Each structure stands twice: as structure tokens, then as C-alpha cells.
Amino acid sequence: MISLAFRNLGRRKGRTLAVLVSVIVAGSLLSSTIGIGDGLVSTVRNRVESARVDIFITGGQLHGITRGHEIAGEIEEMEGVNLSSPMLFSPTTIQVRRPGEAGMPLTPYPVGLIPSRAGVLLPGENDSTTGWFSVPDDPHYAGGSYEGPWTYEIGVTEALARDLNLSIGDPIEVMVDGEWRNFTVVMTYRPILGGQAFSGVYLVFLHLSELQTILSLDVDPSTGAPRDAVDTISVSLEEEYRMDRDLYVSLLDTIREEYPFYDVESKEEIVGEMESNMAMASAFALAVGSVGFVIGALFVSTAMLMAVDERRGEIAMMRAIGISGKTIFSIFFLEALMIIMMGTLLGFGVGHLFYGFMADYIMRSAGIVITGYMGGTGMMIKYTAAALAFGLLSSFYPAAKASRTPAAATLREDVL
Amino acid sequence: MTREAAEKSVSDGSNTKRTAGTPTSRPGGESGGGTTPPVLEAVEVTKIYRMGPTEIRALDSLSLSIYKGELLTVMGPSGSGKTTLLNVLGCLDVPDSGKVLLDGEDVTRLPEKARTRIRLRKIGFIFQQFYLIPTLTALENVMLPMLEAGLSRKRAAERGRSLLEEVGMGDRADHRPSQMSGGEQQRTAIARALANNPEIILADEPTGELDTTNAGMVIDLLRRLTAEEGITVVVVTHDPRVAEKGTRTINMVDGRVV
Structure with a gap:
């Protein structure tokens, strides 16, 4: 039966080839989108997991946490806490330029951090940064007075360093209170998102209190009291608390009780949320890829229905000589399934090439390196399940139609 | 049926009661009287085709008895109901009324699955267009019906070769239909009809697409099957030269035997 089904595919070679190509294209589209989707999910998850943040505190709005230094200090005093790092992210840009250079300055987005603590926030610090701040603390803060000395240290993303032709140790001017001040480049950073698509998006890193002053987030202008606004406080735990779930949860609860107005999330919750979002993105990619497969399956179905119509006489003969409807169903079902299976196998190979091109494009455009997810177990399960589902769906109806061909009526029509 | 049982049945003919030799038919005997019961019998069979408001009475209260070892030829003008008769006798179609008795059993009330089994094991079909799988x-x-009946590939191939030898196609066993003449294709179809050792062969215009020489060869082969192997053969034909080779000929007009 398998041999007969296989040989039947050779009856209309052109049509079989066209259908096969459509399934190959569909299969390659599906496999490469699943591969890229899974690859992106894994890459981002790995980045988050590799960051040594165990608890993440946010204010619920822009610069929503006040007394950032103080709260971070209080948390750091808690038992089981290794580091507590306040950070400030600004959606408004600041101006920077090479010293004395006329023309339009560049406008990077600034990030404020305390260098001795910010390591917890920079995943794969050793891989993504070159150089580091020489002043580990935040002297300008000076206990909330913001009258301490400026370090004038700045870190820049690789794209900014490249475009301003800067190296570590070079001077750079930053606009502070309407005048240019000289800073020194102490670090370059390669962000998670880089590449061509983000080549015009610059970031700079400053000591937290210096950025707070630049952005007027240091003191309350009406009262003169310290405002000390930050966006996040990232907490890294000691190994014992990280590994012991009860201790971890208990510390989490303590922080929540102490700071009820802020959102306190565990790393697990963050990864969970991220995975949930990524699962949606992955499902979307699967759906997009599946559209191609549905079209491929419809191609197969249509071709098989044409074959059933063309071979009605032959089917009627088979029924007449006693071949059961089940056998006829199996022959046509196998024919369709063979095209689908051959197409999906070859499609997987072609998809691997697509995946390579797409991964390369994503790396160049977005700077995200995706490797090793084509052919992973999860990916293979999804792909095989989709191929089988569409294979079965596209094969079933034509095979059922063939098995129900009325023998006597068809033979009579053929004679007429 | 198990493979062993199928193999035994096909090889020793135990699914039939035939004995080679002289036909046990009584020419002209349509009522089935006498001591030997008919192998196949149509009793008051009516078949009506409905095409919208029009009714076509393809078979009209037709009764017919066919005896073991007969070569019955059925003649009549187009539309007289010959092919319908063949389909009804061969369990391919069911009549609107009346009965078809095969070895005394009414097959018209059997479910489709049972009728398919009967076609596989007791009846061989030969068609005008040969209908070989290209x-x-x-x-x-030739092996196809045997494999369906449960024979092993090896046994089916052995018997298939022997049947092809029997119909003079031994040297063409590995050829495809496109590499054969019409006569060769029809002889292959006859070998296929014989595959499961049937009691009855029903042939619808088996010489319709053949030249005189090949037509002669095919009808001689069918005669040999009745004479030497005791198979009952019913041949629908327009050709009087074919009809005269039969042991009995009936004529049909408007769904009746005249």
C-alpha cells in the first residue's frame, strides 16, 4: 500500500512537485519562525536570569521612588541582602559633544547608577563593558545635601563612542545647567539591543546623584528637602537567602511590608511575566508560520481532491473487485501524508538556512545573538505537531471522499 | 479471515464449491427448476434510477437463474439494463425490490462491508476499459485483490505469476499497462479477476475495446475457464460473435429478459 501510494505520487510529476514546493516553503517558514521565536525568548530570558538581581522594586510611575539612596541603604542593612542598587532612567535626553566641537551635539538617554552596586544590574558585565568607574560610590550625594564633589565620570555605549570617536580616558562635554562641563569617558558598554536598528539610540551612564542634579531630581524645589528620585532599586541577595525559598519569601514579605507604596517583585515573578509575554510573542510567531502551513495544506488537499476526481474510475474498479473503503482511504491518505512529510522534512532543512539568514539579520540590525535554537527539543515538538496536524487535516477529506466513491454509479458514468 | 486461512482458501479453492467439467446449467432455464440449484439468481429484481422528476426503470421485475459452469452472454441495445444487471448480480448495486441469491443467500440485504467481502472472494469483475492501475x-x-484478501506478498506473487502464465501473460508480468496492448491488458484484468479463485466472473463488454484477434483470444480464455475450471461467467456484450460463444444467451430490452 505504501509502495502504491508512493508510486501514485509520480503520476502527475509536475503537480506533485508544485505541491511539494509549496509545503517546503510553508515548512521552512514555520520552522524558521519557531526557531527565531524560541531563540529570542531564550536569549532574553538568559540575559534576565544572568543578571544578579533577586528582587526588583519600582515606583509605579516615572521616577516614582523618592529617597532612593536612603531606601537602598535601608534595604542593604537587612539580613540576607548583599547589595541594593538604586537607578535612574531618563526618558528625556541630555546633550553631549566632543570638547569644543561646534555643530549639533548628540543626545543620549542617561542612566544614573552607583558603580559599586550597579554590577547587579548589568548582566554579563564582563562581556558587555570595557573599563569601569574609578569612584565606586556616589560622593556628590553627600548624605542628601547634593553638595559633595562631582566625579565627572561617564560611561557611554559603544555606538556613541564610535560616533564621537571616543576611547576610554577621552574627555567629553556634557550640558549641565546651560553650560558645557568636561567629563571623562571611563567605560564603554554594549547593550542587549544594539546593531543597525539601534545604532542611533545612545545611552550614557553617570553617577546617580550627578544625573539627579542634571535632571533636577535631587531636591524638592519648593521645600529644598532632598527628593532623591530614582526609578528602580535592584536587590541582590546573599547565596543562603537566594537558595532557601523560605528565607527568600520571608525577606520579600519584609520589604513589601516596609515599603507598601512600591511594587516589589521577585526575580521569579519578573521571569514569569517575561516568559508569559514571550510565550505570546512565540505563539504569534507560530501563528504567522502556521498561516504558510495552512496554505500548503490547502494546496495538498486541492491536489488530492483533483487526484480523487481523476481516478474515480480506478477507485470504482477497486471497490468493484472487493478492495475495502478502508484500504482506498489508506492509499489516498498515505499519498497526501507522504507529500506533507517529505515537504516538512525538506522544509526543515530550508528553514534552517532561513533561520541562519534571519538570525544573522537580527544580529546585525538589533545586535541580538540567537544561536542553537533551531532543532531544539521544544522547537522540534512544535514543528512536528504542526506538520502532523496540518498533514492529517489536509489528507483526511480527500481520502474520505475517495473511500466513499459510489462504485456502480461511477462505472456506469464511465461507460456512458 | 487470517492470512493462513486466506492462503488456504485461495490456493485450494475452498471458498468455492466448483468442480471443473461440464456446466450444470440448463439453457433457457430462468426459473431455476431442476435438481441443481443456481449459483446466482435474480428474483423479480427492479432497479429504478431517478434523475429529477424522471424515473428510469433499468431493471423491471427481472428474474434470471445462472448455473455453475455456464458462460451466459447478455445482449441488448444500449440502455436496456445490461450493465445494471451485472452490477446488481455482482453486489455492486442493490435493487429497489426483488432479491439476488448467491449460493442461495440473499445478498441484497447485506451491509456494504459484507458485499465488499463477497466481491473480493466470490466474484471477479472484468471491465471494458480494463481499469488496471497504471x-x-x-x-x-493481479496481486492487489490477493493482498486485500490477506495473502502474504510471497504467496500472492507466486499465484499472480501462475495466473499470468495461465492467461498467456507470463513474460509480461513486470510490464506496466502503458507497455501492453489492449488485449494484453484485458488478459491481465482476467488474471486479476481470477486472483481469489472466484465462483463467478462478471464481464462488462470485455471485448469492446479490442480488435477481432484479441477479442477472440479473450472470449476463448473465458470459455476455457468455464469448461476447465467450472467458473460461471456472465458476459455483457453488443457483439453477436462473442454472444454465440456462450453456452446460453439472453436478450434484454427495457430492463426485461425477452
């Missing part, structure tokens, strides 16, 4: 060789075409 992607299979002559041998594989």
Missing part, C-alpha cells in the same frame, strides 16, 4: 506492473495488479 503505476503497477501486470503482476502487482
